[in-house]
Amino acid sequence: MTLPVLCRRAFYDLRQDLCAQFMTTIVVSLSILIFAFFTLLYFNLQRFVERFGTELGLTVFLTEDTPKDRIPGLYQDLAGLPGVEKVTYISSEEAFKRLENFLKDEKEVLEGVDPKFLPPSFEIQINRAIFQLERIKQLAGEIDKWPEVSKVQYGQEWIDRLYIFSGFIRIIVAITGILLLFTAAFVVTNTIKLTVYARQEELEIMRLVGATNMFIQGPFLVEAFLQGLLGSSLALGIVFAFYRFLQGIEAKSELLRGVNICFIPWHYTVAIISSSVLLCVLGTALAMRRFLRL
């Protein structure tokens, strides 16, 4: 059976049972839609955690008695650490100025205070590409052991919380993904079974006149392929529209500006569509197996 004949027969069958085919596609689409929403949420959260963690960086406070001539050496040591992108030295005076700027109109509270009361520090920016919470922790631990260092700060509590939340979302995405994909496969399998039951006589007649299993099964597999493809594409299309909508809100909102909402990476969208197609086709092949036995 040639491909054009197969497609012609599949489209003929689709027209014959448009309602059932439409319902199956909608069910596939809804399942993928829920999964895709979670995936979108996960990737944005992941991105936020990464950005947040990277932007926070590390602040290394030095002891008050650190000699000034040790600063260039410490700078070099810090800059040479793996994963460190940029090191900025903040002297006690600079820190004092920042505090004054921060206090603005209320800076008079600092009157009479020694400008050197704040400890000198180094601000370290971490390379975003290799960001990992464990790496930051390890780095902080290493630096903290240096004799000139009094304290290392890196917003640990926040990053820890976000990281745990992000991991939690990842588990939810994985579980819902598996459940929803299997739900879609189950529904498709059963819809196909019902379609096959309804067309049992037709299949029997086909077998009677010498149709091979491929001839009988072919159009069903093409239908399943289309259901998987259309269902998942429709779902991802809706999620994409939602993403564009959020982008619009982000552009207008002061609060959200700079959040940089991202869409599901392209290789994940390809994987979602492929899995959906594969499950629909496999589900159909499974549903038809019993009917094709002689």
Next chain:
Amino acid sequence: MISLESSIIRFKDVSKAYSQDNIVFSGIDLEIEKGEFVFLTGPSGVGKSTMLRILFCAERPTSGEVWVDGVTLSSLSNSQVPYLRRKIGVIFQDFKLLSNRTIFDNVALSLEVTGLGKKQAEKRVMQVLEGVGLTGKTSYYPLHLSGGEQQRVAIARAVVNRPPIVLADEPTGNLDLQRTEETMMLMEELNARGATIIFATHDERLFKNTHRRVLRLLNGKIGIQ
């Protein structure tokens, strides 16, 4: 006496039982010659349809061996069965037509499964529909036709790919006398063109004055007259 070389169908010690208490027939030995027209008769439920179903592999015998057009059925794998079925045209009492397809499409189905080109198939379908007197009704649906016409469509579908064997399972069971005669004439015509025909019927009037072989199935055994 039929020589082995000229026989197109052969049963050797064939038995069929659904359980120990439900034996349909046993020890059937039978040979049917190429181009022969035989009647298979016997009371309802005696196993006529089962014998035919064994021939097109819808059922397998419990024991014994069956040959169809030189092929040993027990050696046939499931994937080879469709190719055997293309050599056998089957006509049923209940016509088994697809109600959602036109007469043309119903007949064309037999050719579609073989992968014959569209133009060639169209030509053959029109030829065979002309042969059964349904040229003007190609775009009709089965339910728009009378019982006799539906049976002619079923015959057209069974013979459109020119099978060497035609199995007719009570094809006149639902027809009145006139339609029965028309169907019998069509079967005679097919046979005259060289098809081997096994005509299963319990209606004795159909072979009352025939010169054809009549196989009588009774109490699980076959008798020939």
